[in-house]
Amino acid sequence: METTFVRRELIAPLPPPLATRGLLGFLRWRLFGGVFNTILTLLGLLLLLVLVPPAVRFLLIDAVWDGASRVDCLAETVGRPVGACWPFVFAKFRQFMYGFYPEDEQWRVNVTYALGVALLIPLLIPRAPYKTLNAVVFFGVFPVVAFFLLVGDAFGLPHVETRYWGGMLVTLVITFAGIIGSLPLGVLLALGRASKMPAVRMLCVIFIEFWRGVPLVTVLFFATYMLPLFLPPSWRFDPLARVLVGEVLFAGAYMAEVVRGGLQAVPRGQYEGATALGLGYWRMMSYVVLPQALKYVIPAMVNSFIALFKDTTLVLIVSIFDLLGQLRAAFADPNWATPVTLFTGFAFAGIFYFLISFAMSRYALYTERRLDTGARR
Amino acid sequence: MAMADRAEPVVDLGKRAGGLAMRTTKSEIAVEIAGLNKWFGSFHVLRDVSFKVMRGERIVICGPSGSGKSTLLRCVNRIEDWQQGRVIVDGTELTEDLKTIDEVRREVGMVFQQFNLFPHLTVLENCTLAPIRVRHMPRREAETLARHYLTRVRIPEQAEKYPLQLSGGQQQRVAIARALCMQPKIMLFDEPTSALDPEMVKEVLDTMVALAMDGMTMLVVSHEMGFARQVASRMVLMDAGQIVEINEPKTFFEHPQHERTRLFLSQILH
Numbered sequence: 001m002e003t004t005f006v007r008r009e010l011i012a013p014l015p016p017p018l019a020t021r022g023l024l025g026f027l028r029w030r031l032f033g034g035v036f037n038t039i040l041t042l043l044g045l046l047l048l049l050v051l052v053p054p055a056v057r058f059l060l061i062d063a064v065w066d067g068a069s070r071v072d073c074l075a076e077t078v079g080r081p082v083g084a085c086w087p088f089v090f091a092k093f094r095q096f097m098y099g100f101y102p103e104d105e106q107w108r109v110n111v112t113y114a115l116g117v118a119l120l121i122p123l124l125i126p127r128a129p130y131k132t133l134n135a136v137v138f139f140g141v142f143p144v145v146a147f148f149l150l151v152g153d154a155f156g157l158p159h160v161e162t163r164y165w166g167g168m169l170v171t172l173v174i175t176f177a178g179i180i181g182s183l184p185l186g187v188l189l190a191l192g193r194a195s196k197m198p199a200v201r202m203l204c205v206i207f208i209e210f211w212r213g214v215p216l217v218t219v220l221f222f223a224t225y226m227l228p229l230f231l232p233p234s235w236r237f238d239p240l241a242r243v244l245v246g247e248v249l250f251a252g253a254y255m256a257e258v259v260r261g262g263l264q265a266v267p268r269g270q271y272e273g274a275t276a277l278g279l280g281y282w283r284m285m286s287y288v289v290l291p292q293a294l295k296y297v298i299p300a301m302v303n304s305f306i307a308l309f310k311d312t313t314l315v316l317i318v319s320i321f322d323l324l325g326q327l328r329a330a331f332a333d334p335n336w337a338t339p340v341t342l343f344t345g346f347a348f349a350g351i352f353y354f355l356i357s358f359a360m361s362r363y364a365l366y367t368e369r370r371l372d373t374g375a376r377r
Numbered sequence: 378m379a380m381a382d383r384a385e386p387v388v389d390l391g392k393r394a395g396g397l398a399m400r401t402t403k404s405e406i407a408v409e410i411a412g413l414n415k416w417f418g419s420f421h422v423l424r425d426v427s428f429k430v431m432r433g434e435r436i437v438i439c440g441p442s443g444s445g446k447s448t449l450l451r452c453v454n455r456i457e458d459w460q461q462g463r464v465i466v467d468g469t470e471l472t473e474d475l476k477t478i479d480e481v482r483r484e485v486g487m488v489f490q491q492f493n494l495f496p497h498l499t500v501l502e503n504c505t506l507a508p509i510r511v512r513h514m515p516r517r518e519a520e521t522l523a524r525h526y527l528t529r530v531r532i533p534e535q536a537e538k539y540p541l542q543l544s545g546g547q548q549q550r551v552a553i554a555r556a557l558c559m560q561p562k563i564m565l566f567d568e569p570t571s572a573l574d575p576e577m578v579k580e581v582l583d584t585m586v587a588l589a590m591d592g593m594t595m596l597v598v599s600h601e602m603g604f605a606r607q608v609a610s611r612m613v614l615m616d617a618g619q620i621v622e623i624n625e626p627k628t629f630f631e632h633p634q635h636e637r638t639r640l641f642l643s644q645i646l647h
Contacts, residue, residue: 272456273493277507277559278483280475287506291497373496373539 058083059347073338084344085336092330096348099166099321105158109169112146116176124363126370139180162240166321168352170240174247174312174322179305181248186255187294191285193256194263204256211253216314219246224318243315251308258300262293295371302364306357324349406465407432407563407594408453413462415448422448423459424618430563435595437605437626440615441641446598449615450565453596454485467562483511486556490568492548494540500527500551501536504558512559519558526554530584546577550584557588564588566597600645606630614638 018024031041062083064073071077073085089096098106119138122128150173153159165173192204211219223246228236266289274284294301313324321329327345330336408430415423422445430436438446451457452464455471455478464471466481495503504523508514514522527533530550532543540548549569556564566585570578582604589595589608599605605612605626612629614622614637622635633639 267491269489269491269493270495273489273495275456276454276482276485276487276489276493276565277555278479278511279507280479283510287510288495292495295497371497373541 058343070334070336070338070341073336073340075339082338082340084347085338085340086344088330088336088338088341088344089348091336092326092333095330096167096323096326098169099326100164101160101166101169102164105152105160108149108152108157108160112149113172115145115149116142143177143180162238165240167326168323170315170320170322170325171309171312173240174244174315175305175309177244178247178251178308178312181244182251182255182304182308183301185248185252186259187290189252189256190259190263193260208253208256211250212257216247216250216311217317219250220314220318222246239318240320243318243320247308247312251304254304255301258297258304259293261300262295262297263289265296266292295368298364298368298371302360306360309357309360310353323352405432406430407434407467408596409463409465410449410452411463411465413449413452413459413464415445415452415457415459415461422618423452426462426618426620428613428620428623430594430596432594433592434610435589435593435608436597436611436613437609438596438598438613438615439600439602439605439641439645440621444615445618446613446615447567450567450596450598453563453565454482454487456487483559484561485563485565486559486561487565488549488552488556488567488569490571492540492545492552492572494548494552494555496539496541499537499539500532500543503540503551504555507555507559523554523558526557527551529557529587530554531580544577545573546580549573549577549581553581553584553588563594563596566595566599568598568600570599570601602630602646614641616641 015021030037032038060083062081064078064082064085064087067073067085067087068091072087073082075082094103094106098109101109116138119134119142123131123134123138128134148154149157150165150169151160151162189204189208192200193208195201195204220243223242224239227242270288270292271284274288279288312322315322316325316328327349331342331345406429410429411427413423413426414421424445426445426449438450440446448457452459453466455464467484469477469481471478471481494500495506498506501520501523504526505516505519508519508522509516524533524536527536530553532547532550532554535543535547535551540551543551553569569585570581573581578601582601585595585597585604586608595608597605597609609626612622612624612626613620614629614635616637622629622633622638624634624638628634629638630642633642
């Protein structure tokens with residue numbers, strides 16, 4: 001037996017065995033690696049088989065694509081089982097998009113959308129230039145322009161009262177205002193709650209706990225019906241604006257707790273490192289602490305944004321008709337009363353909400369990966 | 378430095394770095410600590426600590442863990458506050474006044490045991506952040522300055538990487554460069570090699586020796602006795618929140634005066 005050993009040559013790295021790589025490796029290890037894994041794979045396949053074909057049949061194969069009224073979507077007329085009644089959606093499309101926004105003025109909504117998209121897309125592409133300017137225009141200038149475009153009563157545009165607004169327009173306005181309002185509010189509240197000044201901390205805690213303690217429905221109801229009773233008549237402002245403010249305060253309180261979680265994840269050494277360099281509180285927060293804290297909470301933040309987006313449907317209870325509200329109003333139209341109208345409408349709304357939520361979720365995931373500089377080990 | 382990057386206009390910066398050492402000052406005392414007392418809750422962590430550091434001196438502070446040496450160091454730039462006593466840095470007394478504190482922090486660089494680099498910024502951005510945001514230096518100038526100091530700590534080629542892509546020793550050298558970019562008059566080192574793998578200790582110590590050669594005023598908390606022998610002007614031993622002995626390195630190591638110092642040295646020099 002040798003008891004000593006001296007290596008003469010170093011071993012060069014080799015690729016891993018074939019069976020653990022590529023498609024074969026994927027099948028073997030991820031889908032059929034063990035009994036339990038195999039059962040799950042088979043159950044998953046079964047589930048797809050049960051769900052996908054009927055959905056495809058309803059939405060596409062059996063669906064009716066042309067027609068002018070309910071008659072075209074009835075099984076008796078078509079002579080076969082009927083799936084989705086798409087003519088209903090086509091006929092009501094403008095209502096779903098704009099609510100009762102006057103038809104001659106709807107171009108203003110389209111221009112707003114176009115502006116928003118034109119500013120948002122380069123903002124979402126990391127390599128696009130002029131990020132700071134772009135962000136300032138999108139978050140600062142665009143809301144003002146959108147306000148004047150949509151509301152009017154200035155620059156020769158006729159006034160369109162918000163009670164005529166509806167459909168996707170309202171959904172997007174509330175979501176957008178909620179997101180760009182709640183994030184800065186949440187950050188300030190979180191910083192306040194982590195503050196060393198007792199008065200500031202107390203105020204923030206009370207604010208956060210109050211808004212988290214009441215249901216959104218109550219907030220909306222209060223803002224719409226109760227508030228005008230307390231305020232002098234000259235203080236009354238637009239019902240949609242009241243809802244927006246309520247929504248921002250409500251979402252801001254939730255955002256504050258999300259951001260606070262992120263602040264707690266930043267090690268104390270980061271604060272000390274920044275402090276030792278002479279960065280004061282605000283500079284330390286904006287350049288060192290918040291960039292890291294917000295990165296840690298991207299998943300939770302997007303969670304809140306998606307919840308906010310879907311919670312917009314609650315404005316129905318204060319008689320503001322968002323996309324879902326317009327849908328329900330359209331169901332009442334006797335001209336389109338068929339057995340499949342309800343399913344068609346909800347399928348349409350479901351696809352709309354899903355696409356936007358899914359897009360937000362995927363983009364957040366992409367951002368998370370992009371910002372990962374290996375901070376957590 | 379041996380590996381001076383030829384692409385950089387080092388000449389111009391040489392003047393700047395030279396100018397730093399020649400800066401005329403109000404007093405020859407860099408740091409004065411008088412009657413400093415601090416409690417963590419009811420625990421008396423610093424007990425009537427007083428001493429003076431002259432300009433250009435290298436003070437190495439050692440002592441058992443929990444003896445208050447890190448806490449003392451952190452009082453010099455007021456990362457820790459205290460209940461009694463005075464700390465005067467470069468002629469400015471540290472008070473509650475935030476403006477004064479920020480002024481002092483700008484002149485005092487600090488290097489931590491855990492590096493405390495900002496993981497979301499590249500090495501270069503770590504170095505330029507404070508010059509740009511605190512000193513309001515133009516970005517281009519700050520970057521030239523940062524590259525100069527990264528060259529001095531011998532990692533100019535890592536400027537575009539993120540801190541966590543580097544080894545511990547490289548990260549600590551970046552931390553030193555980052556502190557130097559503020560062109561401080563005094564540098565504090567809080568156990569700069571304690572979190573490093575053994576193979577990386579030397580590269581950091583070499584950087585610190587080079588800095589000492591340049592005449593930087595340094596306060597170092599460290600147990601690297603070889604380093605202490607080589608560069609220290611005076612040694613300080615702390616135990617139970619108080620200074621036990623301050624002495625010249627030669628006397629400190631060869632003829633320690635206090636019983637506690639003898640015990641401490643016998644424990645760490647085997």
